[in-house]
Amino acid sequence: xxxxxxxxxxxxxxxxxGKEAIPEAKEFIRQLQENxxxxxxxxxxxSRTRMKTVENLKKHGIEAKEEQVLTPSxxxxxxxxxxxxxxxxxxxxxxxxxxALRSEGVELTTKNPDYVVxxxxxxxxxxxxxxxxxxxxxxxxxxxxxxxIRVPTEEGFVPGNGAYVNLIKEVTKTEPIxxxxxxxxxxDVALKExxxxxxxxxxxxxxxxxxxxxxxxxxxxxxxxQTGVTSKEDLKDVEVQPTYSLATLAEWQVNV
Amino acid sequence: xxxxxxxxxxxxxxxxxGKEAIPEAKEFIRQLQENxxxxxxxxxxxSRTRMKTVENLKKHGIEAKEEQVLTPSxxxxxxxxxxxxxxxxxxxxxxxxxxALRSEGVELTTKNPDYVVxxxxxxxxxxxxxxxxxxxxxxxxxxxxxxxIRVPTEEGFVPGNGAYVNLIKEVTKTEPIxxxxxxxxxxDVALKExxxxxxxxxxxxxxxxxxxxxxxxxxxxxxxxQTGVTSKEDLKDVEVQPTYSLATLAEWQVNV
Numbered sequence: 369x370x371x372x373x374x375x376x377x378x379x380x381x382x383x384x385x386g387k388e389a390i391p392e393a394k395e396f397i398r399q400l401q402e403n404x405x406x407x408x409x410x411x412x413x414x415s416r417t418r419m420k421t422v423e424n425l426k427k428h429g430i431e432a433k434e435e436q437v438l439t440p441s442x443x444x445x446x447x448x449x450x451x452x453x454x455x456x457x458x459x460x461x462x463x464x465x466x467x468a469l470r471s472e473g474v475e476l477t478t479k480n481p482d483y484v485v486x487x488x489x490x491x492x493x494x495x496x497x498x499x500x501x502x503x504x505x506x507x508x509x510x511x512x513x514x515x516x517i518r519v520p521t522e523e524g525f526v527p528g529n530g531a532y533v534n535l536i537k538e539v540t541k542t543e544p545i546x547x548x549x550x551x552x553x554x555x556d557v558a559l560k561e562x563x564x565x566x567x568x569x570x571x572x573x574x575x576x577x578x579x580x581x582x583x584x585x586x587x588x589x590x591x592x593x594q595t596g597v598t599s600k601e602d603l604k605d606v607e608v609q610p611t612y613s614l615a616t617l618a619e620w621q622v623n624v
Numbered sequence: 625x626x627x628x629x630x631x632x633x634x635x636x637x638x639x640x641x642g643k644e645a646i647p648e649a650k651e652f653i654r655q656l657q658e659n660x661x662x663x664x665x666x667x668x669x670x671s672r673t674r675m676k677t678v679e680n681l682k683k684h685g686i687e688a689k690e691e692q693v694l695t696p697s698x699x700x701x702x703x704x705x706x707x708x709x710x711x712x713x714x715x716x717x718x719x720x721x722x723x724a725l726r727s728e729g730v731e732l733t734t735k736n737p738d739y740v741v742x743x744x745x746x747x748x749x750x751x752x753x754x755x756x757x758x759x760x761x762x763x764x765x766x767x768x769x770x771x772x773i774r775v776p777t778e779e780g781f782v783p784g785n786g787a788y789v790n791l792i793k794e795v796t797k798t799e800p801i802x803x804x805x806x807x808x809x810x811x812d813v814a815l816k817e818x819x820x821x822x823x824x825x826x827x828x829x830x831x832x833x834x835x836x837x838x839x840x841x842x843x844x845x846x847x848x849x850q851t852g853v854t855s856k857e858d859l860k861d862v863e864v865q866p867t868y869s870l871a872t873l874a875e876w877q878v879n880v
Binding site for chain 2: 489490491492493494495497498501502505506517518523524525526527528531532534535538539540
């Protein structure tokens with residue numbers, strides 16, 4: 369197997385399954401560490417902070433540093449800061465979004481923002497959504513952390529961030545810039561962070577529709593692992609195949 | 625002109641324009657009263673109660689009784705009561721929706737409802753929308769008062785009820801029953817209320833996309849008035865023409 373200079377690794381379905389550990393994942397990370405292969409965890413979860421993500425990985429026996437976690441919130445903050453260091457931002461979102469924007473030193477505002485960032489907010493209100501719509505109509509750029517419309521829970525499907533993003537899109541007639549997978553923006557931020565070329569990196573994930581597609585769109589090799597959403601069977605129906613598809617990460621050999 | 629046994633009349637753009645009176649409208653209503661021609665005001669506004677609608681008409685010099693006002697909220701309550709007299713209802717909406725459901729004697733609940741009624745609620749929250757989604761997935765019937773996605777205000781477009789209805793539709797993968805114009809349900813309720821056949825009634829309104837379409841769908845003659853949204857020019861592009869199109873209601877002669 370090729371010697372990749374960077375591994376971008378999905379979390380749920382790849383490193384663990386909900387509250388359940390995936391034993392092969394822990395061993396895979398241990399191998400990366402042993403071989404000093406650089407890696408980042410790249411997740412679509414916008415509400416969790418880096419610290420909470422690290423704590424959650426620890427529960428599953430996986431060691432990680434905060435700077436090894438890339439969320440759509442971090443990527444959005446990073447993107448804004450790179451494009452316009454003095455930009456002001458109005459946001460909808462939970463602690464993950466707020467912390468990310470603050471940690472990048474972005475100025476938050478409720479009046480005349482340059483950007484509107486929309487992440488899942490389980491305490492949102494008509495007023496918050498309305499204000500986002502008005503800011504966008506006044507010319508603010510519209511950034512969405514992730515496009516998931518419905519999120520499965522024990523009670524049934526509940527609204528995901530994409531449901532509100534689509535609502536704002538319909539009201540404002542404005543297309544959002546989507547940060548999360550399957551869009552490539554977060555992967556581009558990850559490449560910059562580790563300072564590698566797309567051809568030297570690989571995206572590892574269980575979900576063809578998000579992880580693998582994002583990798584393909586950003587020009588990376590992709591490693592599909594059959595421990596989550598997309599089965600081996602499902603791959604028969606897709607046009608562009610992942611570079612590799614493995615039953616578990618135990619089948620992967622890290623070369624450097 | 626034909627002697628109609630019932631007039632169904634739109635409000636904004638037909639009886640007044642925002643806060644501005646339309647003088648010919650007042651005279652038209654006076655003629656209906658003089659000739660004892662039965663009429664109902666049929667509006668897509670779900671948040672205003674019957675009483676508030678009557679008060680608003682009075683400001684423009686038009687007398688009306690509460691029972692002459694049909695809103696999507698009243699029509700929804702009426703529809704539920706006719707289909708299932710013992711139905712329980714979870715609703716999202718303002719006073720107009722709540723009062724309408726209570727006045728029809730519908731039992732309101734937040735647990736295991738038979739129906740979910742969604743009207744505009746400028747105090748809605750993630751939780752309210754989520755609960756509506758879960759109830760619908762548990763089998764509750766999904767009723768929407770009106771399908772307006774964006775509402776023009778002085779500040780810009782703000783989310784209308786249709787924006788939230790579409791969000792719930794995407795999350796639950798369930799089509800709503802839409803009560804308001806251009807759907808025919810509210811017109812059907814109006815026909816029953818005045819006990820007339822579609823061929824004996826006429827729908828009067830300024831908006832081709834809502835008022836006139838609703839009349840056509842319910843099998844009524846239609847009277848388009850050029851005092852609001854749809855101009856004479858706009859009608860050149862529509863396939864099914866209204867029965868009549870007049871510059872103002874002063875050109876109409878009430879026959880009985």
